[in-house]
Amino acid sequence: MSGATNNLNDATPTCTVLYSLAPKGLGTHECESLLSYVARLAEAHRVSLAALCEYVRQQTPSAGWRRWLNPVVGLSLRVPEAFISTLIALTGQSSIKLCSFDSLSNVVHLHKAQNFRSQRHCPMCVKRTRYPEGWHRLIWSIEIVQACPEHKVLLVDSTCGASHDEWVYQSDRAYTPGVCKNCRKPGFACIGKAPQKAAAQQLWVAKEVGKLVQAITRGERFDASRLPSGISIIVKQRWKNTAEAARELGVAFSTLHLALSGEARISLRLLVSLCSAGGVSVVSVLRGEVSSLLRKREPIVFQRYFSKDKQPRRVSRLRSEIERVLAREPDVRLVRLAQMVGVDTSFFYRNFPDVIEHLREMRKTEAPLKRWRANLKLARRFLAAKRELLSLGREFSTVNVYNSVGVIVRSGVPLRLYLFVREKL
Incomplete structure (x- = not known):
C-alpha cells in the first residue's frame, strides 16, 4: 500500500482531552479572538462558556486567579498565561496563544486598547460567515478600530434589536459568535440596520491595525529597543519639538517624552496617532524600518475621533464650570484653571483643546x-x-x-x- 507507515505513533492520531479545534483566520486580519475560540470550543462540547473556563482553571496547577464571574469580560482582558498553557495542553493546539495581543504587551502598552464593555461586529462579515461557521474577529475587540478593513463599513454594537417579548429565558442566553445573546437569532438579524460607510480616517486605522493583527497572528515578534528610534524620527521630522508634538497629539509632555526615551511603553492609541501624522505603517515602525516620513498629515487624535458618548462623563459637567471660571477671570493661567476645576493640565489637552487655544489667544493679546x-x-x-x-x-x-x-x-x-x-x- 502506498503511503503506509511502519510507525504506529505516526498512524494513530493524538488523543486530547478536549476537541482539537483549530483557530480560524490565523495569519490574516480576520484571526479570531481567544474569547471566540473558547466559546466555539464550549459549543462543540455542549457546555456553557463558564463551565468550560472553570474546568480549565481546575486543570491548571497552582492557578493564580479566581473563578471568573463573567467569562466574556475575563477572556476579553489579558488572560493569564497559565490558562492559555493549560488550554493548549488540553486541545493540542499550540497556535491558540496567537489569538491575542499578549506577544505585543512587552513592546506596546495595551491599557484600554481592548473594548470589553460591549461586543461589536461587522454586519457584512457576520452575513458572510453565518452560524455555526462564524467567529468573532480579534480586530473587533480593539477600541480604536471603528470600521471593517475589508467591507469598509462601520462596526455596530452587538446589542439585540428585538423587543423583550422575543428574548429567550435567562438560562438559555449564552455567548455564541455570530448569534444574538438575547433573542438567539443568527447573524444578528434582529438589528436590521443598513451598514454605514466608514470615513477615510476610520478605514486607515482599521487597515493599519489589521496589518498588525496579521503580523502578530503569524507569530512575528517585535523588539522593544527598535521602537523609540522609529517614533523619534516621526517627531523630529513632523514637529519642531516634543512639546509641540504632545500638544497636537492631545497627550501630556511626560507621556511622549518617556516613550521617546524608552523609559515607558507607548500606548497603542499614541502609536497609531504618530504613524498617522507621518503617513507610515505601524508595523514598519515596530520593526524599526522607518528612516524618513512619506508625507506629513494631520494626526488622528482619538479624543476627537471618538463620538461624544465615548468621552468621559465628567467632561460635559466640567465644561460649564470652566466657562464660569473664564467669565470671572479671563486672564487665568492654565495651571490655575486646572487647580480650580480639580483636574490636571493633561486633561485639558485631551478633552478641551478649544480651551487651550482660547488661553493661548488671550496670552497673545494680554x-x-x-x-x-x-x-x-x-x-x-x-x-x-x-x-x-x-x-x-x-x-x-x-x-x-x-x-x-x-x-x-x-x-x-x-x-x-x-x-x-x-x-x-
Whole structure:
C-alpha cells in the first residue's frame, strides 16, 4: 500500500482531552479572538462558556486567579498565561496563544486598547460567515478600530434589536459568535440596520491595525529597543519639538517624552496617532524600518475621533464650570484653571483643546499690554531716581540706581530703559 507507515505513533492520531479545534483566520486580519475560540470550543462540547473556563482553571496547577464571574469580560482582558498553557495542553493546539495581543504587551502598552464593555461586529462579515461557521474577529475587540478593513463599513454594537417579548429565558442566553445573546437569532438579524460607510480616517486605522493583527497572528515578534528610534524620527521630522508634538497629539509632555526615551511603553492609541501624522505603517515602525516620513498629515487624535458618548462623563459637567471660571477671570493661567476645576493640565489637552487655544489667544493679546505697563512703571521709577540723585548732587550711574531703585541694570528691558532715561530725560 502506498503511503503506509511502519510507525504506529505516526498512524494513530493524538488523543486530547478536549476537541482539537483549530483557530480560524490565523495569519490574516480576520484571526479570531481567544474569547471566540473558547466559546466555539464550549459549543462543540455542549457546555456553557463558564463551565468550560472553570474546568480549565481546575486543570491548571497552582492557578493564580479566581473563578471568573463573567467569562466574556475575563477572556476579553489579558488572560493569564497559565490558562492559555493549560488550554493548549488540553486541545493540542499550540497556535491558540496567537489569538491575542499578549506577544505585543512587552513592546506596546495595551491599557484600554481592548473594548470589553460591549461586543461589536461587522454586519457584512457576520452575513458572510453565518452560524455555526462564524467567529468573532480579534480586530473587533480593539477600541480604536471603528470600521471593517475589508467591507469598509462601520462596526455596530452587538446589542439585540428585538423587543423583550422575543428574548429567550435567562438560562438559555449564552455567548455564541455570530448569534444574538438575547433573542438567539443568527447573524444578528434582529438589528436590521443598513451598514454605514466608514470615513477615510476610520478605514486607515482599521487597515493599519489589521496589518498588525496579521503580523502578530503569524507569530512575528517585535523588539522593544527598535521602537523609540522609529517614533523619534516621526517627531523630529513632523514637529519642531516634543512639546509641540504632545500638544497636537492631545497627550501630556511626560507621556511622549518617556516613550521617546524608552523609559515607558507607548500606548497603542499614541502609536497609531504618530504613524498617522507621518503617513507610515505601524508595523514598519515596530520593526524599526522607518528612516524618513512619506508625507506629513494631520494626526488622528482619538479624543476627537471618538463620538461624544465615548468621552468621559465628567467632561460635559466640567465644561460649564470652566466657562464660569473664564467669565470671572479671563486672564487665568492654565495651571490655575486646572487647580480650580480639580483636574490636571493633561486633561485639558485631551478633552478641551478649544480651551487651550482660547488661553493661548488671550496670552497673545494680554502679554504685550502687561509688558508695556511693567516697562512704564519701571521707567517712572528710573525717572524718580534720576531726579533724586541730581538733587543730591550724585551721578546717575548703575550703582546709584541699584541703591536707590533696587534694580540691577545689566541687559534687556532694564538696560534699555536706563539708557533712555539717561540720554533723553
